């Protein structure tokens with residue numbers, strides 16, 4: 001008995017000849033037919049001419065899952081009825097489909113999209129290292145706003161805000177932290193910065209007993225659409241400096257001429273959407289300092305550094321465009337452009353706490369402790385913030401340069 005199995009060998013009954021499924025379609029089969037009986041399995045039958053049918057019976061092996069979504073074992077996702085039958089386009093289908101079919105249908109349709117790696121439009125990052133991709137996927141189910149639940153993610157956001165504020169030369173004391181927030185992109189960042197300017201200006205006008213129902217903002221006509229959105233959504237007149245032949249950015253002299261007592265800020269662009277050109281923020285600052293002195297106003301500057309914010313600090317560190325200029329009170333930058341993160345992250349940094357009116361900050365305590373928030377939306381994913389932190393520490397100043 002040595003070396004022989006103790007248990008009796010299992011006898012497997014040989015399938016009876018007529019039950020064996022064919023490995024390939026018999027020549028007599030002309031086409032295939034699917035019968036779907038409500039509440040039962042869908043079975044695909046070969047349609048066999050009557051003469052052949054008399055000779056053999058065809059039995060199709062069926063996966064017994066106990067559900068009515070079972071398909072023949074040999075059928076590929078493409079052969080399943082779920083992929084063959086068209087789904088309604090604009091109404092929710094009444095029934096469910098297997099996950100493989102859902103995946104296949106969607107990924108096939110997405111093949112008609114362009115290839116992101118070949119897309120240079122909107123300057124958005126289309127490749128990140130797999131290690132960062134893993135971090136992003138690992139946190140794709142974290143709601144950024146649940147700060148009590150994800151305190152480390154909040155801490156990473158705060159580190160990013162501080163690193164970017166230092167990059168922009170914010171005047172932050174040794175024991176101070178920077179004032180700023182992550183956003184979904186530069187557009188949200190600009191809405192928040194614009195709201196802060198509008199509220200600060202209105203408060204000042206009220207204090208002086210002056211009307212505050214006609215705010216305006218001065219920009220170049222080359223501004224990105226998000227400035228037009230800000231103006232329309234938040235009822236601020238957009239005063240655009242016209243471009244001239246051969247000069248496609250805002251002329252600071254003309255901008256300052258357009259400023260009046262109702263101007264909540266002048267917005268300058270570091271990296272025009274049309275050409276990538278920097279506007280002369282230093283000249284704008286100097287002219288505006290003089291105008292403010294002359295009139296007694298204190299019109300500030302916002303820099304839309306959606307693209308340039310992650311370029312100038314590395315390539316033109318001597319260029320003064322940021323918080324080194326006294327009238328620059330806030331700056332936005334797109335993390336998903338030259339911040340080198342996949343789409344869905346931007347940043348807005350304020351010069352100091354005094355530049356962000358308190359009444360715009362909401363305090364929530366849904367999860368126990370006080371959480372100040374200043375964003376347009378509530379829930380959002382945490383992955384992009386984590387990815388931004390990854391890039392900042394992975395590349396460092398040297399890497400971005």
Ligand SMILES: Cc1ncc(COP(=O)(O)O)c(C=O)c1O
Nearest residue numbers: 185186187224226273304306334
């Ligand atoms: C100068 C400028 N500002 C703002 C934006 C809007 O940025 P986002 O797509 O991050 O909202 C862009 C986008 O191209 C831009 O070029």
